[in-house]
Amino acid sequence: MKKTINILLILALGVAVFGATPGFAQPEKVIRIGFPGGSGRPLSAGGWGYVQAKNLFEEEFKKDGWTIEYNYIKTAGPGVNEGLANNSLDFGSHGDLPVLSARAGGLKIKALAAVRGGTSHLLVPTNSNIRTIKDLKGKRVGVNVGTWTHALLIKVLKDNGLTMKDIKVINTSGTAFETALTTGDIDAGFGSLSLIRSGRAREIWTTVGRHVRYQNTNTFVVREEFLKKHPDIVKRLLKVYVKGLYLASLNKNETLKFNTRTGTALADLVTDNGGQSIKYLTSPKLDGQVTQQYKDSLVLFKDNGLIRKTFDPEKDLYERKYLDEVLKELKLENHWPNYDINGNPIKK
Amino acid sequence: MKIQLLKNKLTGLIIPLVLYVAWDLLSRYELVPSTLMPPPKVLFETWWVMQSSGELLLNMKMSLLRVGAGFLVGASSGFLLGTAMGLWKPVEQYLNPVFNFFRQVPVVAWIPFLLLWLGIDEWFKIVFISCGAFIPMTLKTYDGIKNVPASYLEVVRVFEYGWFRLLRTVIVPSALPSIFTGLRLSLSEAWMLVIGAELVAAGEGIGNVMVIARRLFQTDVVLVGVIVIAITGFAMDRLLGLLETRFLGWHRTQNAQ
Numbered sequence: 001m002k003k004t005i006n007i008l009l010i011l012a013l014g015v016a017v018f019g020a021t022p023g024f025a026q027p028e029k030v031i032r033i034g035f036p037g038g039s040g041r042p043l044s045a046g047g048w049g050y051v052q053a054k055n056l057f058e059e060e061f062k063k064d065g066w067t068i069e070y071n072y073i074k075t076a077g078p079g080v081n082e083g084l085a086n087n088s089l090d091f092g093s094h095g096d097l098p099v100l101s102a103r104a105g106g107l108k109i110k111a112l113a114a115v116r117g118g119t120s121h122l123l124v125p126t127n128s129n130i131r132t133i134k135d136l137k138g139k140r141v142g143v144n145v146g147t148w149t150h151a152l153l154i155k156v157l158k159d160n161g162l163t164m165k166d167i168k169v170i171n172t173s174g175t176a177f178e179t180a181l182t183t184g185d186i187d188a189g190f191g192s193l194s195l196i197r198s199g200r201a202r203e204i205w206t207t208v209g210r211h212v213r214y215q216n217t218n219t220f221v222v223r224e225e226f227l228k229k230h231p232d233i234v235k236r237l238l239k240v241y242v243k244g245l246y247l248a249s250l251n252k253n254e255t256l257k258f259n260t261r262t263g264t265a266l267a268d269l270v271t272d273n274g275g276q277s278i279k280y281l282t283s284p285k286l287d288g289q290v291t292q293q294y295k296d297s298l299v300l301f302k303d304n305g306l307i308r309k310t311f312d313p314e315k316d317l318y319e320r321k322y323l324d325e326v327l328k329e330l331k332l333e334n335h336w337p338n339y340d341i342n343g344n345p346i347k348k
Numbered sequence: 349m350k351i352q353l354l355k356n357k358l359t360g361l362i363i364p365l366v367l368y369v370a371w372d373l374l375s376r377y378e379l380v381p382s383t384l385m386p387p388p389k390v391l392f393e394t395w396w397v398m399q400s401s402g403e404l405l406l407n408m409k410m411s412l413l414r415v416g417a418g419f420l421v422g423a424s425s426g427f428l429l430g431t432a433m434g435l436w437k438p439v440e441q442y443l444n445p446v447f448n449f450f451r452q453v454p455v456v457a458w459i460p461f462l463l464l465w466l467g468i469d470e471w472f473k474i475v476f477i478s479c480g481a482f483i484p485m486t487l488k489t490y491d492g493i494k495n496v497p498a499s500y501l502e503v504v505r506v507f508e509y510g511w512f513r514l515l516r517t518v519i520v521p522s523a524l525p526s527i528f529t530g531l532r533l534s535l536s537e538a539w540m541l542v543i544g545a546e547l548v549a550a551g552e553g554i555g556n557v558m559v560i561a562r563r564l565f566q567t568d569v570v571l572v573g574v575i576v577i578a579i580t581g582f583a584m585d586r587l588l589g590l591l592e593t594r595f596l597g598w599h600r601t602q603n604a605q
Contacts, residue, residue, distance in 0.1 A: 078563040085383045085565075098565075105565035106383045146563030168551075170468065171559060185467060306564055308397070 029066045031237060034080040034089040036098075036147065037072025044070065045259035046282060047115075047245035048093075053258070054247065056240045066233065076173065078146035084109060090226045091237075095148030095216050096297050097306065103317050104298075104307035108224040110319035112238055113284035118216025119208055119272040120149050120190045122156070123201035125181060130188060133160040133205055136167050142180055142189030144173035148216040149190035151297065154304050155214065156205060164304065193268040209275055212343035217293055219317075220284070227319070239326045245282045246332060252278035280343060283336035286318050292341040386568040391575070394568040403557070404576065410552040411542050412580075414470070418477025419538040423531060426482040430489025430530070434523070447486060455480040455541060459548060473545040480541040481534040488530025492523030528592045532585055539581045 035044060044052060048070070051057055057068050071089060073079035077098025083089035085107055092099075093115055103109060124130045130139065133156055143150050157163060170186050180186045182200045195201040207214040220241070227234050248255045255278060256269045273281060294313050301307045311317075327333045337345035368388065374380050375387035382390070398404040429447070433440040458479060466472040500518050509517070546555025554573055561569035 078565065081565050085381070101564045101566075105567060106381075107565060108381075108383075145560050146565075171556075171563070308394070308566060308569075 029064075030069055031066060031091065031233070032069045032071060032083075032089045033091040033093065034071045034073050034083045035092075036076035036080060036094050037074060043262050045262050045264075046248045046255065047241055047284075049258060049261065050244035050247040051240055053261075054244070056243050057237075060236055060240045074174065076144060076147045081107060084221075084223050087223075087225075089223070091220065091222050093218055093220045095151075095218050096294060097148050097151040097301065098146060099219050099221060099317075100294065100298060100301060100313075101146065101307050103313070104301075104309060104311055109221040109317070110224055110227055111219040111221050111286065111313075111317050112234070112319055113220040113241070113323050114286050114290045115218035115220055116212075116215065116283065116289070117273060117276055117281040118148065118218065119206070120152060120216070121193060121196065121203045121207075122188060122205040123181060123191045123195055124188045124204055125184050126199065126202050128184075128187065128202065130204060133157065134162070135204075136188055137162060138166070138168070139187035140168040140170050140185075142170050142172045142177045142186040144177070144190075145169070145171045147173075148218075151301065151306070152190060152207070152214060152216075154300060154306075158300075192264070193271060194265065197265065197268065208272060212289060213293055213296070213341070217290055219286075219290070222319075231322075235322045235326060238322050239330065242284060242323070242326050242330060242332065245284055246330070246335065249278050249282040249335070255282075276343075279336055279345075280339060283339065284323060285336055285338055286320055286323070287338035288341055288346070289339040289343055291318070383565075383567055386571060390568050391572055394566075395572045395576075398569070398572060404554075404572075407552050407554045407557050408576070408580070411546065411554045414473050414477060414545070414553065415535075415538045415542045418474045418542065419481045419535055421474065422478030422481025422538065423485045423534045425478070426485025426487075426530070426534065427489050427527070429482075430486040430491075430527075431493060433486075434490045434493025435519075444490075451483050451487070455483075455537075456544060463548070468548075468551075470551070473542065473551075476545050477538045477541045481538040484533035484537055485530045488526050488533065489523070492526025492530070493519060495526065496522045525592075525596055528588070528596060532588045532592075535584055535588060536581060539577075539584060543577055 033048075035048075043049065052070070061067075071083070073083060075082075077092075077094035080089065080092040080094045081098055081102040084092055084102070092109070095118065099109070099111065122133070130136065136157070141153065143153060154164060157166070170180070170189075172180055172186065172189075177186070177189055177191065178195060178200070181189055181191065181195070188204070191201065196203055222234055248258075256273065257266060259269055260266050291313065294317075298307070298310050298313070302310050327335075337347075340346050371385070372388050375382060375385060386394075395404075429443065433444055433447070455476065458476065462472050462476055466475060496519055500522060504514055504518055542553070543555040543558075546553040547559055554576060558570050558573040561567075561573070
């Protein structure tokens with residue numbers, strides 16, 4: 001009898017320990033958005049930038065007291081996923097690999113909109129004798145594991161008949177990556193133009209001017225539980241965001257100039273985004289460009305062990321209802337065209 | 349006697365069993381999201397996939413090689429220093445304060461310096477592990493020798509033993525249990541530190557598998573890693589324990605009498 005009581009007590013303890021929902025309780029009327037924030041100032045470019053600068057959020061929500069919190073997560077996309085998993089974030093805006101690996105790992109999120117056109121540059125130390133991707137064989141490459149440039153590296157290696165097994169992966173990011181590259185502790189890695197401009201690195205390959213499949217296609221995602229609880233708030237937030245995107249889409253030069261507030265030089269923004277139409281860069285639509293690229297990515301990720309099981313994004317990821325309604329209400333249904341897999345507008 | 353022993357062993361299994369059942373139930377009824385705590389069934393599947401693809405073995409091999417090298421270097425130098433300090437007064441006077449000063453620093457606090465000196469390659473990992481293995485081994489060897497009962501030495505003095513005979517028949521046998529404890533502590537420290545080293549710097553190894561899995565939102569792989577680490581550590585300690593009983597059986601029986 002005493003034994004049974006003991007066992008029951010232990011069981012109760014176990015339930016108490018495991019059953020206590022980890023993470024943070026949902027605070028009242030606060031919307032928490034997570035962005036990958038490895039470098040630059042904690043400010044957003046483009047759509048969210050205009051929302052911040054023009055107080056669009058405050059305007060929309062002033063009558064009912066919702067506030068917004070922008071979190072720039074140092075550990076980038078994978079860190080945003082952790083925030084979504086432990087309920088410390090409600091929304092995230094991150095790259096194809098983190099979003100798809102999270103969904104494949106069972107994180108319950110829905111993609112509401114697309115965020116296109118992320119660029120990167122494959123850099124080597126200035127005095128390096130690496131000239132082409134093929135020269136990377138056997139070299140130590142700095143990789144921000146789990147982020148979109150990790151996926152990008154797999155793509156470009158594959159184009160050159162190599163795999164991740166042919167290089168030595170060093171998991172690093174941010175300033176640690178920049179330092180390691182300049183000191184020669186690593187031989188190569190994806191980084192930003194600022195390293196080239198400051199004379200600390202040389203570029204051997206870039207996404208700029210290449211097929212859009214090499215660019216980063218982010219999605220703006222929401223935690224499913226939050227969506228179920230506050231569908232109206234999600235829709236209104238999306239509306240605010242689309243208004244910001246609309247402002248960003250009006251004048252390319254103005255928007256690039258505006259984006260320098262994140263700490264990136266104007267010249268670099270022009271180099272990175274100059275070749276693409278502002279409509280393309282600001283379109284939130286989950287169109288063929290996104291869906292086809294994600295479909296291909298899922299196959300690539302599965303083949304390379306980045307995800308262990310695949311899923312159908314049409315069923316398990318995309319939620320277009322809210323964006324469609326918002327575009328209709330703002331009379332912007334035809335402001336942005338749908339783009340195809342090659343990034344070309346589909347003519348009606 | 350036998351039944352009592354069996355009962356003791358089984359008692360140790362009760363709590364793990366209860367925890368396992370609670371874990372299974374909680375995840376089965378989705379009381380805890382599977383992203384935070386994958387159900388046991390998923391873990392078995394993941395483990396099987398990692399096992400059959402050879403991924404687990406390859407990485408375990410790398411980690412164990414590092415532990416082996418670090419442990420060998422750390423424990424043997426610890427044994428030498430401990431013995432020297434225990435046997436020779438001048439060595440003790442010169443080195444013991446320095447040793448005691450440096451052993452206050454947790455090994456992980458050396459990471460920034462070691463990375464600076466040695467980079468992120470194998471040297472860093474092996475030096476880091478040997479630093480950790482070195483400390484308990486030195487301490488326990490030194491303790492063991494220092495604690496040879498004075499009465500034994502008295503007897504030895506009466507019989508006028510030579511140096512070598514003294515070491516062989518008195519000091520080593522009576523310090524051996526403590527030295528064995530040093531070995532066990534040192535090995536378990538080495539095993540913990542290899543994981544620490546791999547979490548910091550890349551390369552193959554079970555710790556690195558976990559870092560990458562975390563970045564790719566593979567919670568199940570991270571947890572499989574935790575369990576494999578626990579089982580391996582437990583097994584290594586058991587193995588040393590068995591060796592101890594084999595070589596020091598006399599010690600146990602003597603104490604039991």
